[in-house]
Amino acid sequence: xxxxxxxxxxxxxxxxxxxxxxxxxxxxxxxxxxxxxxxxxxxxxxxxxxxxxxxxxxxxxxxxxxxxxxxxxxxxxxxxxxxxxxxxxxxxxxxxxxxxxxxxx
Amino acid sequence: xxxxxxxxxxxxxxxxxxxxxxxxxxxxxxxxxxxxxxxxxxxxxxxxxxxxxxxxxxxxxxxxxxxxxxxxxxxxxxxxxxxxxxxxxxxxxxxxxxxxxxxxxxxxxxxxxxxxxxxxxxxxxxxxxxxxxxxxxxxxxxxxxxxxxxxxxxxxxxxxxxxxxxxxxxxxxxxxxxxxxxxxxxxxxxxxxxxxxxxxxxxxxxxxxxxxxxxxxxxxxxxxxxxxxxxxxxxxxxxxxxxxxxxxxxxxxxxxxxxxxxxxxxxxxxxxxxxxxxxxxxxxxxxxxxxxxxxxxxxxxxxxxxxxxxxxxxxxxxxxxxxxxxxxxxxxxxxxxxxxxxxxxxxxxxxxxxxxxxxxxxxxxxxxxxxxxxxxxxxxxxxxxxxxxxxxxxxxxxxxxxxxxxxxxxxxxxxxxxxxxxxxxxxxxxxxxxxxxxxxxxxxxxxxxxxxxxxxxxxxxxx
Numbered sequence: 001x002x003x004x005x006x007x008x009x010x011x012x013x014x015x016x017x018x019x020x021x022x023x024x025x026x027x028x029x030x031x032x033x034x035x036x037x038x039x040x041x042x043x044x045x046x047x048x049x050x051x052x053x054x055x056x057x058x059x060x061x062x063x064x065x066x067x068x069x070x071x072x073x074x075x076x077x078x079x080x081x082x083x084x085x086x087x088x089x090x091x092x093x094x095x096x097x098x099x100x101x102x103x104x105x
Numbered sequence: 106x107x108x109x110x111x112x113x114x115x116x117x118x119x120x121x122x123x124x125x126x127x128x129x130x131x132x133x134x135x136x137x138x139x140x141x142x143x144x145x146x147x148x149x150x151x152x153x154x155x156x157x158x159x160x161x162x163x164x165x166x167x168x169x170x171x172x173x174x175x176x177x178x179x180x181x182x183x184x185x186x187x188x189x190x191x192x193x194x195x196x197x198x199x200x201x202x203x204x205x206x207x208x209x210x211x212x213x214x215x216x217x218x219x220x221x222x223x224x225x226x227x228x229x230x231x232x233x234x235x236x237x238x239x240x241x242x243x244x245x246x247x248x249x250x251x252x253x254x255x256x257x258x259x260x261x262x263x264x265x266x267x268x269x270x271x272x273x274x275x276x277x278x279x280x281x282x283x284x285x286x287x288x289x290x291x292x293x294x295x296x297x298x299x300x301x302x303x304x305x306x307x308x309x310x311x312x313x314x315x316x317x318x319x320x321x322x323x324x325x326x327x328x329x330x331x332x333x334x335x336x337x338x339x340x341x342x343x344x345x346x347x348x349x350x351x352x353x354x355x356x357x358x359x360x361x362x363x364x365x366x367x368x369x370x371x372x373x374x375x376x377x378x379x380x381x382x383x384x385x386x387x388x389x390x391x392x393x394x395x396x397x398x399x400x401x402x403x404x405x406x407x408x409x410x411x412x413x414x415x416x417x418x419x420x421x422x423x424x425x426x427x428x429x430x431x432x433x434x435x436x437x438x439x440x441x442x443x444x445x446x447x448x449x450x451x452x453x454x455x456x457x458x459x460x461x462x463x464x465x466x467x468x469x470x471x472x473x474x475x476x477x478x479x480x481x482x483x484x485x486x487x488x489x490x491x492x493x494x495x496x497x498x499x500x501x502x503x504x505x506x507x508x509x510x511x512x513x514x515x516x517x518x519x520x521x522x523x524x525x526x527x528x529x530x531x532x533x534x535x536x537x538x539x540x541x542x543x544x545x546x547x548x549x550x551x552x553x554x555x556x557x558x559x560x561x562x563x564x565x566x567x568x
Contacts, residue, residue, distance in 0.1 A: 002260060003257075003260060003282075005256050005257045005258075005259070005260075006255060006256055006257075007251075007255040007256070007257065007281050007282065009282065010159065010160035010161065011157065011158065011159050011160070011255045012157065012158035012159075013156070013157055013158075013255075014156040014157075029154075029156075029157075030154070030156055031153070031154025031155060031156045031157055032154065032254055033254065036250060036254040036256050039250070039256060039258065040256055044239035044240055044348075044349050045239050045348060045349070046239070049237070049485075049488050050488045051488065053237065054238070054239050054348045054349065055237060055239060055485075056238075056239025056240060056241075056242075056349070057239075057242065057246065058230065058241070058242055058243060058246060058485070058526075059227060059228065059230075059242075059243050059245065059246050060242070060243070060245065060246035060249050060250055061148055061227060061245060061246070061249060062141050062191075062556070063227045063378070063522065063525050063526075064227075064230065064243075064485070064522050064525065064526050065486060065520070065521035065522040065525075065557050066485060066522075068521065068557075080559060081559070083557070086141060086142075086189075088143070088154070
């Protein structure tokens, strides 16, 4: 059985919001980073390397650059490439882990 | 900014940066404290997001002085806190001070008469077969996910490496309700004890960390978590999908073993963050034993660049308590304090030094590196394999020990992380191939911007 990766014992969070990653909606809490929200949704693959092998977050402190994803706020906005471990989630946030679905800045 | 130029800019809001800020603010100096994280604390006290409530957060005795320092920082209304902000470069300005290029929540230039770089360290990334699979992370990643985001990095964790800090992380993971399959040390218990022995008497004068380690061991025993010594991890293997980690292969007592897990965290020691001091022109030296570059400084924490100070793990990895002391010394020095005012900090530094030496000796990863295969990627950003790097090292042997030459030949270190993940491994490989010490290798030339920033964060106010 899969356990919820989020701790709940003794932990209170603000009301959740919904973000979209690769077209799929997922729940996240304000204050969470994009990397944490994806991990909590068991989405470990954040990009593919040059040989199309999956890659995920490594350092969670802005140092390794493994966790770059594409993101935009609202479907009309421009895509940006950002470190998922340093970027907080927000309402209307849309993520992509696939370069071919977005025009990166 | 009305206060620009500041008297002091401090980069990094961990124990060293905060302690320095206490001293400079107390001396009446206008002080900017800058960090990439939204809240101060550093990685050791990486805070939960604003809006989260966490009962008993980091309540352990060992964290008490750090929590007191953090509370003082957060209550300080005179301090100019710039969170969520990266420093991409530091240059001398015409006024005899410095210009910092900021990006993130605050962007553009900030000027300061004196600058302290206290950017800490990061987990040493160690290349071995399978290490690029999603689910293979640094121990610090698992720990900060837990401390700050209140998230368990996976369903079943394996910790492996030579650094005893992994015992503390395993204990924290179990206490948070997580499942730790095993903690694997390549050293035997006897080897650890032999390494510790020469330092033990001195280290027992500050017994806190040793008691914390003993407490962690006892808690893991009660929880039924195996702590296995003499266990060398050889390979990380994929799950059935092939798209994520499924387990860890290790050898113990000449026998191959396999542990199923969905997350494996490496814990081989720490590399000082050295890109900003190097970009600013400060002299560095190889950081023994784990590797990376420590910034050189005098007894008042001033680097080889006048007016540019360093403190904490930037000067060599020695732990949070020593970082606090060095930060306090740097803060007082930037406020031109008399040597008498530094005396009690120097005494405390001397008392803590034996434990730091013990930990360095016990955790020394050098005899225990897992072997990278020829097709193992050393450079995760540009996908450069160990075999490709070794061929470049052989081809360029006549040109001497220059890491940048290897970079230009095969692209190792040319990617988004700017060599933070691979430079230490390249330096050791290059040194070994040429029969030199790692410190004899010329490191990558570090250039602005030292963080991967979008171009629009740079052009507004580029140098």
